[in-house]
Amino acid sequence: MATIIDGKAIAARVRGEVAAEAAALREKGITPGLAVILVGDDPASRVYVNNKKKACAEAGIYSEEIALPADTTQDELLALIASLNSRSDINGILCQLPLPSHIDDKAVISAISPLKDVDAFHAANVGHIMIGDYTFLPCTPAGVMELLHSAGITAAGKSCVVIGRSNIVGKPMAMLLLHENGTVTVCHSKTANLKQICQGADILVAAVGKAKFVTADMVKPGAAVIDVGMNRDENGKLCGDVDFAGVEPVAGWITPVPGGVGPMTIAMLLKNTILAAKHQNALLIK
Numbered sequence: 001m002a003t004i005i006d007g008k009a010i011a012a013r014v015r016g017e018v019a020a021e022a023a024a025l026r027e028k029g030i031t032p033g034l035a036v037i038l039v040g041d042d043p044a045s046r047v048y049v050n051n052k053k054k055a056c057a058e059a060g061i062y063s064e065e066i067a068l069p070a071d072t073t074q075d076e077l078l079a080l081i082a083s084l085n086s087r088s089d090i091n092g093i094l095c096q097l098p099l100p101s102h103i104d105d106k107a108v109i110s111a112i113s114p115l116k117d118v119d120a121f122h123a124a125n126v127g128h129i130m131i132g133d134y135t136f137l138p139c140t141p142a143g144v145m146e147l148l149h150s151a152g153i154t155a156a157g158k159s160c161v162v163i164g165r166s167n168i169v170g171k172p173m174a175m176l177l178l179h180e181n182g183t184v185t186v187c188h189s190k191t192a193n194l195k196q197i198c199q200g201a202d203i204l205v206a207a208v209g210k211a212k213f214v215t216a217d218m219v220k221p222g223a224a225v226i227d228v229g230m231n232r233d234e235n236g237k238l239c240g241d242v243d244f245a246g247v248e249p250v251a252g253w254i255t256p257v258p259g260g261v262g263p264m265t266i267a268m269l270l271k272n273t274i275l276a277a278k279h280q281n282a283l284l285i286k
Contacts, residue, residue: 002225002251003151007143010150011263015059018270022060025277032277033062034118034269035084037095039077039103040070045096055266061273064090074103078111085113091276092118094269115280118272121168129172132179135279136272141173143264144205144226145180151253153224155182159200163187163214163241164207169228173205194218206241214242222252228261 022032034056038049049065056063066080077095084093093116095108109117114124120136128134137145148155160182164170174184182203187194198204198218204225206214211231219225229241240257248254255261277283 002248002254004248005147005151005226005253005255005260007147007255007260007263010147011143011267013150014146014264014267015055015270018061018267018274019059021274025274025281025283026060028281028283030277030281030283031062031089032060032092032273033064033087033090034092034094034273035064035066035090037066037068037077037080037093039068039072039095040100042096042098045098049096052266052269055270056273059270061270062089070100072100072103074107077103077108081108081111085111085116088280090116091280092116092269092273094119116276118269118276120172120272126167126172129175135275137176137268138168138172139265139268139272140169140207140228140261141176142268142271143261144173144228145176146264146268147226147255147261148203148224151224153203153253155180155203158182158202160184160203160205161187161198161201162205162207163194163198164205164209164228166207169207173207173228177203177205208241210241211239212241212243214247216243216246216250219247219250221250223250224253225251225255226261227255227257230257230262 036049036052053063084090093112099105109121114122117125120138125136155177160177162170162174165186165188174186177184195218199220201223204223207228211233227240227242231239233239238258
């Protein structure tokens with residue numbers, strides 16, 4: 001039976017650390033600030049934004065939500081970002097994705113100052129991650145690494161398999177495991193012999209977006225299985241990319257859905273906001 005890696009408990013610890021750092025900054029006259037932009041009325045995005053606002057309030061971070069109508073033009077959004085880039089009371093900026101189809105995600109991400117890019121999506125920050133000289137890490141992959149560290153799982157010398165190659169999770173996840181001396185294979189929809197590749201993984205990260213995609217026969221006995229997915233099963237119940245009931249007896253460690261990677265994403269966002277505030281106020285020398 002696998003050890004369950006409790007993302008809620010680990011996220012609570014990180015958020016406590018963030019709150020202590022935020023309090024220390026306030027004593028120096030600095031209140032960390034995060035601006036969250038929401039364009040349109042996507043229900044899932046609204047839930048995410050509300051959760052981020054609540055987490056900021058609990059951590060002592062000032063948060064400012066800017067909710068824009070779905071017909072907001074790209075130029076209007078870029079002008080808003082430019083104004084936020086220039087504000088000293090806003091240390092972090094994130095624009096909730098997905099954006100309406102008439103707005104170019106890449107243009108919006110590029111418009112956010114790399115110094116305030118707490119999602120770590122800007123090309124400059126992606127490049128820093130590639131060479132291992134970074135300030136910010138993407139929140140979900142950083143959360144996964146925190147889960148592994150908290151469980152005492154090291155990547156060094158291990159076979160690490162990441163299923164999924166998105167810019168948000170899959171690619172940066174592979175880089176972080178590589179930076180910690182894992183031997184990394186990135187799998188995707190065109191991968192041949194996926195099952196056999198997964199069977200050799202000491203650390204298996206599933207970020208494919210398909211409910212219960214990873215089954216017990218794909219998992220090496222004793223492996224650490226990290227489930228990044230957030231899906232609905234045939235009964236409408238939340239589930240991950242991993243068939244938890246089938247895999248849990250085989251794996252050595254496993255994250256649940258919900259309560260695994262999900263809580264870590266917001267915790268790492270808060271951590272990035274604190275880092276941004278420190279850098280912008282010259283309290284952290286790189």
